[in-house]
Amino acid sequence: MYRTHHPGWPLAVLPCAAGLFACCAPSVHAQTATATATLPALTVEGARSVADSNNLPVTTESVTAAQIEDTINAMTVEDTLKYLPSISIRQRYIGDTQAPMATRTTGINASARSLIYVDGILLSALINNNNGNGSPQWFMVSPEEIARIDVMYGPFAAMYPGNSYGAVTAITTRMPTAFEASAKLSTSSQHFNQYGEEGDYGATQASVSLGNRVGRLSWRFSANHLDSFSQPVTYLTVKQSGTAAGGLPAVTGAVAGHDRTGAPIEILGAGNLTHTVQDSARLKLAYDLTPTLTAGYTLGYWQNRAQAHDVSFLHDAGGAAYYGGTSGNVDIGGNAYSAKSIAGLYSSNDVDQEHWMQALSLQTKSQGPWNWQALVTDFRYGTDLTRTSNGAYPDAKDGGAGTIADMGGTGWNTVDLNGSWHAPSSKQIVRFGLHTDQFTLRNPTYATDDWIGGDEGAETADSRGRTRTNAVWAQNEWQLSPSLIATLGGRYERWRAYDGYNLSTVNSGGTTTSFAVDQPQVDASGFSPKASLTWQANDAWSVTGSIGKALRFPTVGELYQNVKTGNTYLQANPFLQPERVLSSELALQRITADSRMRISLFDEHVHDALISQTSLIDGSAVPLSFTQNVDRTRQRGIELVGERDNALIRGLDLSGSLTYVDARITANSSYVPTAPGATSVGKHTPYVPTWRATAVATYRPDARWAYTLAARYSSRVYATVDNTDVDTDTYQGFGGYLVADARVNYRFDRHWNLAGGIDNIGNRRYFLYHPFPERTFYAELRYDY
Secondary structure: OEEEEOOOOOOOHHHHHHHHHHHOOOOHHHHHHHHHHHOOOOOOOOOOOHHHHOOOOOEEEEEEHHHHHHHOOOOOHHHHHOOOOOOEEOOOOOOOOOOOEEOOOOOOOOHHHOEEEEOOEEOOOOOOOOOOOOOOOHHHOOHHHEEEEEEEEOOOOOOOOHHHHOEEEEEEEOOOOOOEEEEEEEEEEEEEEEOOEEEEEEEEEEEEEEEEEEOOEEEEEEEEEEEEEOOOOEEEEEEOOOOEOOOOOEOEOOEEEEOOOOOEEEEEEEEEEEEEEEEEEEEEEEEEEEOOEEEEEEEEEEEEEEEEEEEEOOEOOOOOEOOOOOOOEEEEOOEEEEHHHHHOOOOOEEEEEEEEEEEEEEEEOOOOOEEEEEEEEEEEEEEEEEEEEOOOOOHHHHOOOEEEEEOOOOEEEEEEEEEEEEOOOOOEEEEEEEEEEEEEEEOOEEEEOOOOOOOOOOEEEEEEEEEEEEEEEEEEEEEEEOOEEEEEEEEEEEEEEEEEEEEEEEEEOOEEEEEEEEOOOEEEEEEEEEEEEEEEOOOOEEEEEEEEEEEEOOOHHHHOOEEEEOOEEEEOOOOOOOEEEEEEEEEEEEEOOOEEEEEEEEEEEEEEEEEEEEEOOOOOOOOEEEEEEEEEEEEEEEEEEEEEOOOOOOOEEEEEEEEEEEEEEEEOOOOOOOOOOOOOOOOEOOOOOOEEEEEEEEEOOOOOEEEEEEEEEEOOOOOOOOOOOOOOOOOOOEOOEEEEEEEEEEEOOOOEEEEEEEEOOOOOOOEEOEEOOOOEEEEEEEEEO
16 A cells, blocks of 8 residues: 655655755865855854853753754754664654653653753653654754754752753753854655555755844744654554454455564554644743843743544455444454454544644843842643544544543643852852742543534543642852862752542443542652762863662653553552662763763662552452553663764764673562563563664865764564563554764855755664655755855
8 A cells, every 4th residue: 555645745755856966066175175265164053052051960961052053953852862872762753742851760660760951941841751643843943953962861950850861951052142044945855655555755844034232122033834644653453363254254364463562463554644834933032131141931832733644454345445344353364353343343533633832031141259030931722632533434524423532731840040140269059049940631522423623522531630839949150170170969859740630431331420539638748869970080081979869759641541451440549659769970071172982880779760650549359551650670870971073084983882781670569460470570660672773974174064974773672561562563562763964064165055865774663563664765955144
């Protein structure tokens, strides 16, 4: 089955142009001769990293705007992080709104174990800890706005909450010093072929930006439009039947396969082929009230209109597409299958979203001993509707009964008051602050007579609640000697969850029964100390040892969830305990004018880790899967990072990383075996790969050209606490992968820039639960005034 999915104008033009100029590039000597005469000098932005600016005792890896332009095929912000050590983001397709980040000790299902900020505004949706509605709001910033991105590893900075124990990603956007304007057009094209579903899936993106500084006022406005088609995101499967079909009507087209436990299945269709159209805009203002006091304001808007549908691989005896029936059985491969069960697999959904963010700041830039900053942010889901069909395909594509899930009103706000004091002797820097935040989850679901445009009917389910955290923190950096710096800090937090409410309905025998629960208020508090010691052995070598405790409080979604068993909903335990984390790191680093090398040994112990696993709930005779406190996990390993400018020949820059992690569950008293003899103790911690690696080689023969070849590697992961998901090369499995990427960037002059590239050159097919993109071609054209 072959399909072509592209926006309404030819996507092939820019990829062909990219390949043409890459193949026809002049010789190195000829480039050098012409570029020296015509291309003006480049300005390199030298902003300090967030960690350096705030004297944070954390290991930090960064990528700048210039590096992104030269080396990364980036249509979204998530793309810009893919070569950083130990970092991976589950971006299933361009425009994916469910793209959580994994770090060296946390997996892609744990969105609340890392933090993402843009200019201090929290993009992490700490309303859940999953790869669904807890995913970061990356789309509020575009790659063209970025000045630099810093990723800080581990919970060693007192200014960040315990969610930082995976990593903190700080995105810094540019502000102009004079009038500037730019426009960029990007395109991509992917040919996908799996389980008989074959097609071309493309994306186009257009962005514009304007900015200026006039006197005391600087401003920047940017807008972005994305139109993208995804490959299949899911597959529709049934367990292989053991009942002979006899004389039942035959249905053909199913693909025999296996699930992640190795059991045989039949693959009947492809699901969630998504067309998404997204628009975003961002206004950033800064005004110098005095030479030392600056006020700032940011307003961001994002909208998404997405449509997803399923396709069937099945055909009846007449060759028509088969989507199941209301009764009876059919013959698939000689075995009998329920027509009604097959029909229940197919559905369509429409998504309509509008999100807003705002931030107001006041900050001093004094050369004196005292400085301070106040930052207030608000992130709000104005509209967030998901309409899903539940009628029979294919008629359900055009309307009929369904459901409407509404997350409008969900959001969060934060307030931070931070200060710093530099001792006159310059031997001490004290930083301190107050923090408060509130997260609100609203997620009712309604029945509707027309899933496409109908009104909300009876409420069928609801999950809602709030959390609030108040914190005070301080950190003292003290230079004990010219070569020895000690940093001590701590963070005290008080947390509570309240207004929790769940509603669920069950239809049985034509009778609808509702279950409503007002959940209890819960609270917790604690102190998280931090300590770090750095020895600068000489101008090149340094050694840093760090240790820190962190408290990661449960999200609303983890606390107040409905657990379904058959036709019955039960309430899980809302009294989850915070994750208590003890992390340490020993980092040896060597930095010279043209090279850097780092070796980090890290160790992490998590008590009461919040992980979904099988256990028993009152009212259920069988084990169910839901979020629980796992007694203890331990993650330890080593990370090697290196980079070298002008390696072997002038203009060749090399960088790479290698990470090994031994992640294990060491105690788990609440686990109930899913199979005879199964156990979780001693097994791999879910979603954390043992090995990860990156490698990037960029050759710049002159100021015009940049050629990049890069690779990303990850070993397989387990998705279950007992590691019973042994088969990785299948839908819902988590396989290892090695993919290579390439990019060519060419600067015509100071105004025009053309780039082209390929991701997954070798067309590696792999699953991270979902099928991931195959070979994808990119091209982009940018104009800067």
